[in-house]
Amino acid sequence: MALPKAKTDATEARLSGLSIPEGGAAWAREARQDALNRLTGMGLPYRRDEYWRFTNPAEFLARETPRAEIALDAPGFEETDVLRVVFTDGVFDAEASDDLSLEHLEIERFSEAVTKDIHWIKGLLGVLETAGQNRVDRPLATFNTAFAEDGIVLRATGKVSKPVHLDYRRSDDRAEAVLRHVVRVENGADLTLLESGVGAARLNTAMEVDIADRGGFHHVRMQGRDHERRAATHVFARLGEESTFKSFTLSLNGMMTRNEVIVTLKGDDAVAHVAGAALGDGRDFHHDDTVFITHDAVNCESRQVFKKVLRNGATGVFQGKILVEPGAQKTDGYQISQSLLLDEDANFLAKPELEIYADDVQCSHGSTSGAIDETALFYLKSRGIPEDKAQDLLVLAFVAEALAEIEDEDLAETLRLQLAGWLERRR
Amino acid sequence: MLNIKGLKVKLEEEDKQILKGVDLEVGAGQVHAIMGPNGSGKSTLSYVLSGRDGYEVTDGSAHMGDIDLLELEPEERAAAGLFLAFQYPVEIPGVGNMTFLRTAYNAQRKARGEDEVSAADFLKLVREKAKDLKIDAEMLKRPVNVGFSGGEKKRNEILQMAVLAPKMCILDETDSGLDVDAMKLVSDGVNALRDEGRSFLVITHYQRLLDHIVPDVVHIMADGRIVKTGGPELALEVEKNGYADLMDEVQ
Ligand SMILES: Nc1ncnc2c1ncn2[C@@H]1O[C@H](COP(=O)(O)OP(=O)(O)OP(=O)(O)O)[C@@H](O)[C@H]1O
Ligand SMILES: [Mg+2]
Numbered sequence: 001m002a003l004p005k006a007k008t009d010a011t012e013a014r015l016s017g018l019s020i021p022e023g024g025a026a027w028a029r030e031a032r033q034d035a036l037n038r039l040t041g042m043g044l045p046y047r048r049d050e051y052w053r054f055t056n057p058a059e060f061l062a063r064e065t066p067r068a069e070i071a072l073d074a075p076g077f078e079e080t081d082v083l084r085v086v087f088t089d090g091v092f093d094a095e096a097s098d099d100l101s102l103e104h105l106e107i108e109r110f111s112e113a114v115t116k117d118i119h120w121i122k123g124l125l126g127v128l129e130t131a132g133q134n135r136v137d138r139p140l141a142t143f144n145t146a147f148a149e150d151g152i153v154l155r156a157t158g159k160v161s162k163p164v165h166l167d168y169r170r171s172d173d174r175a176e177a178v179l180r181h182v183v184r185v186e187n188g189a190d191l192t193l194l195e196s197g198v199g200a201a202r203l204n205t206a207m208e209v210d211i212a213d214r215g216g217f218h219h220v221r222m223q224g225r226d227h228e229r230r231a232a233t234h235v236f237a238r239l240g241e242e243s244t245f246k247s248f249t250l251s252l253n254g255m256m257t258r259n260e261v262i263v264t265l266k267g268d269d270a271v272a273h274v275a276g277a278a279l280g281d282g283r284d285f286h287h288d289d290t291v292f293i294t295h296d297a298v299n300c301e302s303r304q305v306f307k308k309v310l311r312n313g314a315t316g317v318f319q320g321k322i323l324v325e326p327g328a329q330k331t332d333g334y335q336i337s338q339s340l341l342l343d344e345d346a347n348f349l350a351k352p353e354l355e356i357y358a359d360d361v362q363c364s365h366g367s368t369s370g371a372i373d374e375t376a377l378f379y380l381k382s383r384g385i386p387e388d389k390a391q392d393l394l395v396l397a398f399v400a401e402a403l404a405e406i407e408d409e410d411l412a413e414t415l416r417l418q419l420a421g422w423l424e425r426r427r
Numbered sequence: 428m429l430n431i432k433g434l435k436v437k438l439e440e441e442d443k444q445i446l447k448g449v450d451l452e453v454g455a456g457q458v459h460a461i462m463g464p465n466g467s468g469k470s471t472l473s474y475v476l477s478g479r480d481g482y483e484v485t486d487g488s489a490h491m492g493d494i495d496l497l498e499l500e501p502e503e504r505a506a507a508g509l510f511l512a513f514q515y516p517v518e519i520p521g522v523g524n525m526t527f528l529r530t531a532y533n534a535q536r537k538a539r540g541e542d543e544v545s546a547a548d549f550l551k552l553v554r555e556k557a558k559d560l561k562i563d564a565e566m567l568k569r570p571v572n573v574g575f576s577g578g579e580k581k582r583n584e585i586l587q588m589a590v591l592a593p594k595m596c597i598l599d600e601t602d603s604g605l606d607v608d609a610m611k612l613v614s615d616g617v618n619a620l621r622d623e624g625r626s627f628l629v630i631t632h633y634q635r636l637l638d639h640i641v642p643d644v645v646h647i648m649a650d651g652r653i654v655k656t657g658g659p660e661l662a663l664e665v666e667k668n669g670y671a672d673l674m675d676e677v678q
Contacts, residue, residue: 374480379517379571382477383531383587384505384538393530397521397570 007043014044014061021149028114031126035145038130042137051136054317054349055288059230059256060140060202065176068201068228076196076222079414082165083107085152089170090177090200092150096169104158104189110151110180121153121182128208128236132262134294135323135355141234141260144206148180151205155184156191156215163218168197170226175200181207185215185243192218192408198226206234213240213267220411222418224252227284234260241267241297248406250415251278251287252422258288265293265300265328275305275405279395279419280314280346281426288317289337295328295361304335307402309395310346318367321353328358335365340398342372342391392423428626429453429476429595434487436468436475445471447651448487453595453644456623460637461630462662463648464670469630470514472648473597477511478504491595505531506538508594512584512601514630519571524583527571528553528590535591556589560616577604585616596620597628602636614639634666647673 003011020032045057059066085107086096092109100107113119126145132138154164166181177200185191189212199205211217217237223229231254237245249259263272278287293302308316318337339348350367372394380390399419406412429452436446445468453459461469475482476489478501489496494507519527533543544552557567560582572580581601588596598617602610617627617640629640637645637659645661646653647670655661655673665673 373519375517376519378479378501379513379519380527380531381501382479382505382511382513383527383591384502384535385531386502386534386538387500389530389534390502393522393527394519397519400521 003043004048007046010046010061011040011043014063015040018147020146024114025117025119027122028125032146035126035129035142038133039139039142039146042133042139042142044139044143045137051290051319054319054351055258055286060204060232060258065174065202066228066230067173068226068230070170070173076167077165077194077414080163080165080194080411082163082194084165084167086167086169087150087177087179087199089172089175090150090179090203093169102164103161104156105160105164105191106155106157107164108153110153110182111149113153113182120155120184124182124184124208124210125180128210128238129206129234131238131264132234132236132292135292138234138260138262140204140232141206141236144178144180144204144234148178148206151180151182153182154191154193155186156189157186158188159190160192163192163194165194165196168195168199168203170198170200173201177203179203179205181205183207183209183217185209185211185217187212188214190216192220194220194411196222198229199231201228201230203229203231203233205231207236209235209237209245211237211239211243211245214242215240216244217246218407219247220406220408220415221247221249222415223249223254223257224418224422227253227255229254230256232258234262237261237263237272239263239265239267239270239272242269243267244270245272246405246407247274248402248415249276250418251276252418253280253282253285254287255284256286258290260290260292262292263294263302265295265297265302268298269300270297271301273303273305273405275303275402277307277309277399277402277419278316279309279422280316281312283313285310285314286317287315288319290319292321292323293333294323294325295331295333296325297328299330300328301332302334303405304337305402305405306337307399308339308348309342309398310339310348311342313345315347315349318350318352320351320365321355322363322365324356324358324361324363326357329360331358331361331363333361333363337367338398339369340372340395341369392420395423396420428455428457428492429628430490432488434472434475434489435485436471436482437485439481439483445482445651446475449651449653451646451653453626453628455626456621457643458621458627458629458640459644459646460642460662461628461646461648462632462665467648468651469648470599473511473599473630476597477501477509502534503538505591505593506535510588510591510593510596512581512588512596512598514599516572516580516584518573520573522571524569524571525550525553525567528587531587532590553586553590556586559619560586560589560612562586578606578609581605582609582613585613589616589620592620594624595626595628597630599630600632601629602631602633610636611639634662637662649674
């Protein structure tokens with residue numbers, strides 16, 4: 001089917017002058033070229049795409065990188081013992097990073113991995129991204145496969161003793177970053193990956209995560225402090241038997257954020273939890289969580305729990321889908337997306353979807369939008385708690401269900417404190 | 428302590444007059460009870476005193492000591508020493524009972540220019556009070572009133588009162604929903620707090636509570652007014668004859 005002319009033109013305009021990175025090994029060149037071909041075929045997103053109905057992709061497509069004020073240093077898991085990996089303006093920063101070595105972990109710069117003639121990511125790079133192009137196109141991820149030069153490559157071979165922390169920093173107010181991370185969690189291994197920081201004026205990250213049988217992958221991400229953030233992120237995960245994937249994102253402000261998580265449960269008895277909390281204040285806040293979970297094995301569990309707190313014209317979007325393939329019996333799928341609108345000026349747009357081809361499944365989804373409970377607010381105030389503090393307590397309570405999805409209690413507490421701090425500053 | 432004069436209140440949203448001129452004076456250290464038929468305006472009075480939205484004071488005044496209550500925000504009234512034990516305590520999912528209580532306690536201290544109390548010291552204080560009311564530690568960890576039985580909710584109100592140590596306590600039907608033992612427990616809790624610096628306004632339908640918490644004065648409220656005031660014997664009279672006789676007599 002031919003693409004609409006407007007789309008072709010926009011895609012050509014964006015891609016003109018861009019070429020895939022030089023110097024990779026043959027297999028990497030091939031993967032990138034293939035991505036570029038696919039991208040030309042599908043075209044970049046535009047406003048009329050159903051999948052972009054609630055979020056205008058224009059910010060991601062402008063040829064010129066937008067300027068963004070250099071934000072305050074974003075907080076980044078200072079209390080947690082981590083292996084720190086720093087990217088400044090989208091480039092690996094060896095000086096600011098820890099030694100790339102940790103027991104049970106192979107860790108390497110993406111830009112180096114793609115130059116090697118033989119590398120295990122060969123079978124992964126672009127593979128999960130391509131498989132994730134199911135039902136809908138995700139051209140920004142394909143863009144990432146074609147053009148990303150840097151990132152991190154991780155292979156966990158056992159229980160990794162501390163989290164790897166990707167710390168995005170910025171020194172240039174027009175920095176554009178396209179980062180690619182590739183992760184493989186081997187049989188029975190376990191890895192926690194943290195992400196935080198401001199990254200770039202415009203950030204495109206994509207991560208492919210392949211989890212072997214009985215593997216565990218925990219992802220906790222903070223997006224905050226960089227008010228002028230424009231970020232399009234993708235996480236693609238493939239789960240083996242009895243494996244676990246958990247991903248949580250806390251987003252505080254940011255003018256344009258689209259976080260897509262695409263998970264395929266391939267092995268029986270696997271578990272995937274995707275959750276997030278986003279708090280936005282102001283007309284220039286737009287946050288979009290788009291999740292697509294495919295059940296393609298027996299007796300798997302998936303949960304999506306998303307909370308948004310919005311005020312002053314802020315917009316929150318949730319698009320969540322559960323696809324149950326034929327034969328994926330005993331599927332347990334749950335999805336909830338809720339918004340707390342602190343004034344009448346905020347918008348929440350939700351599109352929950354189920355597509356089910358098996359008969360022995362349990363899937364539920366719900367979406368709600370509500371205001372602060374006035375009775376509860378009065379109760380708190382009648383005990384001496386000032387209005388703003390009482391409201392903060394109710395906001396934290398609202399978000400608690402999503403935070404509870406984070407398995408590690410210390411990390412959950414770190415995020416809760418971030419949230420509380422943000423609320424206090426934002427009064 | 429509490430001084431209400433000619434208080435008239437209507438609903439903000441509707442043209443409905445609920446309090447039609449309430450006069451009430453509770454002296455320091457006194458316990459007053461209010462009884463009266465359903466819908467006579469008892470809870471409305473307690474809400475207006477504590478500052479709930481939705482009501483409009485069209486006339487009259489309400490003072491606590493020399494503080495004009497009607498001028499203050501609900502949280503300021505609380506910090507000044509007013510406390511309402513709700514007829515229907517509110518469930519707040521996601522807010523831990525302990526967090527709630529400590530936030531309230533410290534907010535009140537801060538409002539009065541006192542130092543905040545550490546989590547450890549506060550825990551000790553609450554444990555002690557909870558023990559007296561036979562509230563177990565598990566309940567303190569749970570979200571505010573969520574999953575509490577009717578009686579547990581009422582006991583939780585009294586726990587909050589004991590911890591916050593207010594000067595003017597309004598108890599709106601704290602006895603309803605309590606079993607005999609719980610009623611005794613709650614009454615003991617209230618009696619333990621009685622002293623010359625603290626006053627109580629106890630709203631109830633049952634004389635039984637007043638056997639435990641013996642009031643100095645009993646008021647009958649009907650149709651938005653205090654229609655009769657007397658001693659503890661007035662409660663006995665209501666218990667025996669209902670309100671009908673009383674009403675006839677008033678008219
Ligand atoms: N927010 C409101 N909206 C509509 N009507 C109200 C509201 N608040 C109070 N009322 C009405 O005002 C009257 C007094 O109510 P209130 O709750 O004060 O009575 P009460 O004396 O406490 O009764 P009970 O003994 O049943 O608790 C009732 O007719 C009630 O329906
Ligand atoms: Mg009442």
